[in-house]
Amino acid sequence: MIAIRWLRAAALLLVLSAFCSNPPAASPQGPPQNAPPSTSQESPAAKLGPEDIAMGKQLFAANCASCHGFDGSGQLGPNLHGVTQRRGDAGVFGVVRNGTGGMPPVSSINDMRVWQVVAYVRTLGEMGPTEAAKGxxxxxxxxxxxxxxxxxxxIEVQGGGVGPQLTAIGRSRAPKYLHDFLLDPGKNPPPDMTLPERAANKGYLLVHVVTRDGKDMTGIRVNEDTYTLVLKDVSGKFYSFDKAKLKTIENQPGKTVMPSYGHLSASDLDDLVAYLASLKGAQ
Ligand code: HEC
Ligand code: HEC
Structure with missing residues (x-):
């Protein structure tokens, strides 16, 4: 629980720092002072020594591990083992500076420190076999x-819209996160900010309301302003409430309409995780 709270706080800080901090001196799109060359031989990260890598490891723990795990094997974010081989050092540098998909840009560390992180991420590829979904x-x-x-x-265009799209869920989440999430979705909800469609921070917050005449309802918050609150039920129907006519409004951040799938057999659960992990969207 504490870990989850911490993660949420860290996530919030990230959002805040992304919005509040002044843009870094070098423009995020443009090449930094020591421009990242295209081949990894010439990458600044390749020239960094053990001390820089050790520094990169610390920076990774502070800035990346909350989503990618301390060993980079993935949690809310994907496994990063071997990613420098796939994207190149400059590609990883670019992801950190600009963000990608559901990952927000990390603007709290300067370019030199990002290269130190990249130097550390390079070493993850040599840490042996990576976790693959086994089902x-x-x-x-x-x-x-x-x-x-x-x-x-x-998925693609098939299905309902009460929960988030899963078209590319295998790109943004590691198998072990998917596994734990399916067992207990309420305990480990994805932080709002890591999903693009949650950018407005609406999330899937459940709100329980009781009207003055004693009727009650729980729904997913779709919209709220000073006067009105709009909720959606699991069938996708919308309900608009005049807040002045409500007796109570209770936000339930720890709850979700997503049921637990703990009743699935262990092998069905592994297979389901393997299927979700295989969903990578259009590349
Ligand atoms: C708030 C959570 C979060 C934080 C913090 C975070 N990431 Fe990510 N990262 C993600 C998610 C989610 C994705 C998948 C994005 C997508 O494709 O939808 C991702 C993707 C990536 C990718 C691309 C992976 C691939 O397979 O191509 C790299 C590289 C990466 N992150 C590196 C980092 C590094 C290095 C840091 C720290 C400086 C960091 N991330 C911090 C959530 C995070
Ligand atoms: C009654 C609606 C409902 C059903 C049925 C449902 N889900 Fe969900 N699911 C949701 C909602 C809502 C969320 C968003 C969770 C939150 O933040 O509250 C979610 C979240 C998820 C996530 C996390 C997405 C992310 O970005 O991390 C996964 C994975 C997922 N569901 C998979 C499944 C699978 C697989 C099944 C069937 C075995 C399923 N869901 C059945 C409503 C549902």
Whole structure:
């Protein structure tokens, strides 16, 4: 619980720093002072020594581990083992500076420190086999179909819109996060900011309201201003409330309409995770 709170606080800080800090001296798109060359041989990160790598490890722990895990094997964010080989050093540098998909830019550290982080991330590729989802994605697809996931989720264009899109969920989440999340979604909800469609910070917050005449309802908050509150139920129907006519409004941040799938057999759960991990969207 504490860890989750800490993560939320860290996530919030990140958002705040992204919005409040002055833009870094070098423009985020443009080449930094020591411009990242295209081949990794010439990358500034390749020239850094053990002390810089050790510094990069500390910076990684402070700025990246909350989402990617201390060993970079992934949690809310994907596994980073081998990512420098795939994207190149400059590619990883660019992700940190500019963000990507559901990852916000990290603007709290300067370019030199980002290169130190990249130097550390390079070493992750040599840490041996990376965690792969162990199940059978074909059976996982069947499990997905048999358990009503599509009532609330869209993959490509198929499905409902109560929950977030899962079209590229395998790109943004590690298998072990997906596994834990399916067992207990309420305990480990994704922080709002890591999902692009949650940019307005609306999230999937559940709100319980009681009207003055004693009726009550719980729904996902869609919109709220000084006078009105709009909730959505799981069938996608909208309800608009005049706040002056409500007796109580209770936000329930720890709750979600997403059911727990702890009743699935261990092998079905592994297969479902393998299927979700295989969803990488359009590249
Ligand atoms: C708030 C959570 C969060 C933080 C903090 C964060 N990341 Fe990410 N990162 C993500 C998510 C989510 C993705 C997947 C984005 C997508 O494709 O939707 C990602 C993607 C990446 C990728 C691309 C992975 C690939 O397979 O191509 C790299 C590289 C990366 N992050 C490095 C870093 C580094 C280095 C730091 C720290 C300086 C960092 N991230 C901090 C959440 C985070
Ligand atoms: C009644 C609607 C509903 C059903 C059924 C449902 N979900 Fe969800 N799901 C949601 C909502 C809402 C969220 C957002 C969680 C939150 O933040 O509260 C979510 C979140 C998720 C996430 C996390 C997304 C992220 O960005 O990290 C995954 C993965 C997921 N669901 C998979 C599934 C799978 C697989 C099934 C079927 C076995 C399923 N869901 C069934 C409503 C549902």
């Amino acid at each position: 059978d994605p074909a059976n996982g697809k069947r499990v997905y179909g048999a358990n009503g996931c599509a009532l609330c989720h869209t």
